[in-house]
Amino acid sequence: MPRILLSILVLLVAQHATAAQPAAKKATPVAKIVVVQPQADQQLTGTADVRIKVEVPEGATDPNAVYVGLGGAPWTGLKQDSGEWTAQIDTTLVPNGTQKLIVTTDNKRANTSINVTVANPLKVFFADLHAHTSYSDGTLIPAVAHEYARNIAKLDVFCLTDHQAAVDDNEWLDMREVAFDANEDGTFVAFPGLEWTKKWGHINIYDPKTRIWPADPQEFYKAAAEAGVTTKFNHPGDGTVSHDGLAYSEVGDKSVELMEVRQAKEEQAFIRALNLGWHLAPDGSDDTHSPNWGNVKSWTGILAPGLTKRNILDALARRHCYSTLDRNCVLTFTVNGASMGDIISEPVKEVKAAVVVDDGDENDATAKIELFEDGVVVQTHEADTTDCRWETTCTPKPGKHYFFVKLTQADGNLLWSAPVWVTVAE
Numbered sequence: 001m002p003r004i005l006l007s008i009l010v011l012l013v014a015q016h017a018t019a020a021q022p023a024a025k026k027a028t029p030v031a032k033i034v035v036v037q038p039q040a041d042q043q044l045t046g047t048a049d050v051r052i053k054v055e056v057p058e059g060a061t062d063p064n065a066v067y068v069g070l071g072g073a074p075w076t077g078l079k080q081d082s083g084e085w086t087a088q089i090d091t092t093l094v095p096n097g098t099q100k101l102i103v104t105t106d107n108k109r110a111n112t113s114i115n116v117t118v119a120n121p122l123k124v125f126f127a128d129l130h131a132h133t134s135y136s137d138g139t140l141i142p143a144v145a146h147e148y149a150r151n152i153a154k155l156d157v158f159c160l161t162d163h164q165a166a167v168d169d170n171e172w173l174d175m176r177e178v179a180f181d182a183n184e185d186g187t188f189v190a191f192p193g194l195e196w197t198k199k200w201g202h203i204n205i206y207d208p209k210t211r212i213w214p215a216d217p218q219e220f221y222k223a224a225a226e227a228g229v230t231t232k233f234n235h236p237g238d239g240t241v242s243h244d245g246l247a248y249s250e251v252g253d254k255s256v257e258l259m260e261v262r263q264a265k266e267e268q269a270f271i272r273a274l275n276l277g278w279h280l281a282p283d284g285s286d287d288t289h290s291p292n293w294g295n296v297k298s299w300t301g302i303l304a305p306g307l308t309k310r311n312i313l314d315a316l317a318r319r320h321c322y323s324t325l326d327r328n329c330v331l332t333f334t335v336n337g338a339s340m341g342d343i344i345s346e347p348v349k350e351v352k353a354a355v356v357v358d359d360g361d362e363n364d365a366t367a368k369i370e371l372f373e374d375g376v377v378v379q380t381h382e383a384d385t386t387d388c389r390w391e392t393t394c395t396p397k398p399g400k401h402y403f404f405v406k407l408t409q410a411d412g413n414l415l416w417s418a419p420v421w422v423t424v425a426e
Contacts, residue, residue, distance in 0.1 A: 028060070031060045031063060031105075031107070032056075033110050034054070036052060038050070038114075040114040040116070042116050042117070046090075049088055050078065051086050052078065052084065064106050066078040068101065069102050069104075070091065070099040070116070091120060091305075093310070093311070094310060096119055096305055097117065099115070100116075101114050122303040123304065125189075126155060128288075129158075129206070129232070129285040131161060131285070132161070132287075133160060135166065136166040139289065142175050142179070150182065150188045155294040156188065158294060159190070159192070160178075161193035161194055161205075163194070167194065169211075176192045179191050185309060186307055186308070191206065192207060194208055196231075201242045203232065203256070204234055206230045206232075206313065207229060207230075217252075218251070224255035225252075232260065233260065235260055235287065236260065236269040236273075257318075258316065259273060259278075259280045261283065261284070267406075267416065275374065281322070283323055285300055301324050301330070301331060302320065303321065321340075322415060322416060325415065326359065326409060326413045326415065328359065329364070329413075332354075333354070333356075333420070335352065335420035349395075349425055351394050352391070353392050353394070355381075356388070357383070357387065364413075365383070367383065371394075371405055373402075373403055403419060
């Protein structure tokens with residue numbers, strides 16, 4: 001075939017193919033969501049007003065439903081009022097800090113978001129985060145344990161942690177479903193847990209998505225860090241043997257946030273771990289194997305802006321908690337305004353510690369408060385009162401330090417705060 005005829009044929013085929021293609025559909029216009037209130041980067045506290053405007057270009061339609069949430073659920077529906085959509089949201093349901101205020105509609109192309117800062121005062125909620133049933137070496141079943149913890153022990157927070165190796169698939173499914181059904185934000189927070197149990201040491205895992213975990217401790221640390229779960233060293237003794245003598249692990253330090261501290265021996269382990277470089281908060285859970293969940297002799301006080309599962313899990317991850325042998329003693333400890341459990345990133349020149357103790361029992365006095373610096377008592381305050389306020393200042397040597405307080409009550413009950421870590425400038 002002559003070259004010129006071949007060229008003409010190719011051109012005709014190309015023109016036919018182009019003509020046969022359907023015209024590209026023009027995108028349907030979509031309404032634009034404009035957040036009027038709050039403004040980007042605004043600080044929100046308590047109940048906050050939300051107002052949005054909807055700009056509807058030609059060819060677009062108004063949304064039929066609009067919802068707002070801080071980082072997601074819980075979602076609050078907005079109502080249309082005088083050309084705007086409005087709602088009020090409870091910011092205490094989510095953790096403090098930067099949150100994405102998300103506006104979503106029945107057309108996801110219209111969704112929008114802005115960053116805001118949530119800042120609410122912290123409250124104390126009492127928990128038992130280590131307990132067992134017959135699914136491992138305890139007694140009765142998870143449904144009974146949760147009912148007892150809520151209605152008899154009257155806990156705010158409960159986590160059942162049967163031994164991981166003893167739990168089968170059906171039991172693990174039941175543990176998760178029972179915790180899900182028992183959880184009622186604002187009243188009682190429940191989430192599932194497991195106890196990873198080896199001769200090397202025992203570790204609790206909170207709200208895991210699976211019951212399958214590596215047997216090797218270092219691989220466990222890695223898996224826990226990758227999963228983003230909070231974990232806890234259980235019954236460490238004096239710390240010289242259990243958990244490989246608490247040998248420091250950089251990966252482990254990213255996955256273990258808590259350690260059981262309920263007696264003098266465990267206090268030694270706690271200080272040993274902190275001196276080795278671990279960043280841990282003390283936990284007071286009982287490890288009960290009897291039908292008395294949350295109603296024995298020690299508890300964990302958790303500091304959070306509100307009683308929601310999201311808040312509690314965030315607080316544990318931030319180490320915002322303390323161990324207490326007093327069921328209703330409210331303790332707050334700050335260093336330079338940072339809450340117990342925090343790591344102050346900016347170097348400081350001095351340490352300003354503040355302790356607030358509130359006890360609901362009139363005769364339950366705090367006898368003394370001891371301030372620890374790097375595991376050693378550096379100041380003691382003789383309180384002898386039920387409600388105590390103590391502020392003090394110290395000037396440590398330049399370098400990295402940690403501080404925590406230990407309370408001794410007149411009846412002998414003890415409380416340990418989480419530390420605050422600081423770097424003192426040269």
